[in-house]
Amino acid sequence: MERDVQFIGQSMAFLDAVERASRAAAVRRPVLVIGERGTGKELIAQRLHHLSPRWGEPLITMNCAALPETLIEAELFGHEAGAFTGAVRARAGRFEEADRGTLFLDELGTLSMAAQERLLRAVEYGEIARIGASRPVQVDVRVVAATNADLPRMAEEGRFRADLLDRLSFEVINLPPLRAREGDVYELADYYGRRMASELEWEAWPGFTPGAVAVLEAHAWPGNVRELRNVVERAVYRWGNEHEPIARIVFDPFENPWRLPSAEARPSAAPVADGDVGKPVLPPTPSFSSPPSSSLSPSPSSVPSGAGLRASVEAYERGLLVEALERHRWNQRRAASAIGLTYDQLRHCMKKHRLAEPARTQD
Numbered sequence: 001m002e003r004d005v006q007f008i009g010q011s012m013a014f015l016d017a018v019e020r021a022s023r024a025a026a027v028r029r030p031v032l033v034i035g036e037r038g039t040g041k042e043l044i045a046q047r048l049h050h051l052s053p054r055w056g057e058p059l060i061t062m063n064c065a066a067l068p069e070t071l072i073e074a075e076l077f078g079h080e081a082g083a084f085t086g087a088v089r090a091r092a093g094r095f096e097e098a099d100r101g102t103l104f105l106d107e108l109g110t111l112s113m114a115a116q117e118r119l120l121r122a123v124e125y126g127e128i129a130r131i132g133a134s135r136p137v138q139v140d141v142r143v144v145a146a147t148n149a150d151l152p153r154m155a156e157e158g159r160f161r162a163d164l165l166d167r168l169s170f171e172v173i174n175l176p177p178l179r180a181r182e183g184d185v186y187e188l189a190d191y192y193g194r195r196m197a198s199e200l201e202w203e204a205w206p207g208f209t210p211g212a213v214a215v216l217e218a219h220a221w222p223g224n225v226r227e228l229r230n231v232v233e234r235a236v237y238r239w240g241n242e243h244e245p246i247a248r249i250v251f252d253p254f255e256n257p258w259r260l261p262s263a264e265a266r267p268s269a270a271p272v273a274d275g276d277v278g279k280p281v282l283p284p285t286p287s288f289s290s291p292p293s294s295s296l297s298p299s300p301s302s303v304p305s306g307a308g309l310r311a312s313v314e315a316y317e318r319g320l321l322v323e324a325l326e327r328h329r330w331n332q333r334r335a336a337s338a339i340g341l342t343y344d345q346l347r348h349c350m351k352k353h354r355l356a357e358p359a360r361t362q363d
Contacts, residue, residue: 035175083132109149
């Protein structure tokens with residue numbers, strides 16, 4: 001298999017899905033691949049093709065969601081010259097291009113009902129007709145389709161043809177999300193980290209610190225493997241030190257400490273000295289009573305008098321964060337450990353309370 005078609009993982013849920021795809025490869029029947037975004041649906045389609053007797057023939061891919069409804073049928077089945085405005089010459093569709101090979105239809109659930117009807121005939125009888133043509137054309141194409149939509153429910157609601165679903169679901173491969181693949185997060189992170197280190201021409205791979213590994217494994221991964229790859233490669237690239245294990249993980253590349261709060265919560269503008277022009281203006285931090293040196297908890301006097309329960313809890317929590325961060329000189333990992341939070345939990349709380357490290361003045 002090619003480098004980008006490799007399957008990395010050791011969890012039983014993942015290996016079962018790969019094994020099912022390997023067994024289905026030898027059969028010419030249609031296969032439906034179900035999974036969340038980033039779970040590797042296209043990789044499964046490539047495996048189904050490369051392990052089949054059709055491996056030497058074309059593998060044609062079409063994303064059904066990438067085209068407007070008016071063009072999908074022309075892309076799938078082709079058209080004759082003059083069939084519609086702009087059709088100056090005849091053009092073969094994806095089915096003809098995939099003849100004797102495999103056609104992978106991604107985002108199948110976005111197909112219009114008219115396109116579904118034509119697709120059903122192509123799958124059932126191997127017969128297609130170009131738009132504007134008077135005679136059909138026979139093709140030998142194996143269809144592999146993928147989606148993250150609930151097709152059975154769509155069929156019940158009349159938004160997807162039940163007969164087409166029956167025809168495509170000879171075999172259904174459900175890909176597990178990354179959060180259900182026990183032990184695979186570290187395997188994938190190490191694999192993509194080594195690849196990025198090689199791309200950066202590092203002499204050795206330093207790996208991740210135990211804290212970084214724990215943060216990676218605790219993340220929910222809504223974007224699955226695609227998200228993990230981006231996070232890991234970004235962490236290696238930004239770390240820039242091939243001799244020290246990677247300790248910083250950034251999940252949100254859009255995180256912006258200078259982002260203005262919403263208009264409702266935006267504090268009134270404060271005067272800015274000439275020497276401060278260009279520096280980020282931080283929201284004012286309410287003062288809190290200094291706790292004893294043996295305690296990290298703000299005193300009850302730090303809570304505004306007369307405030308409701310919710311406001312009191314928010315003020316107390318913010319005071320606790322400020323106290324811990326200032327005590328540890330804004331070292332976020334130490335502050336998190338001191339108040340019993342993970343690094344990610346602390347970052348979430350800082351973002352919630354719009355806390356950012358104050359700019360250091362230079363002598």
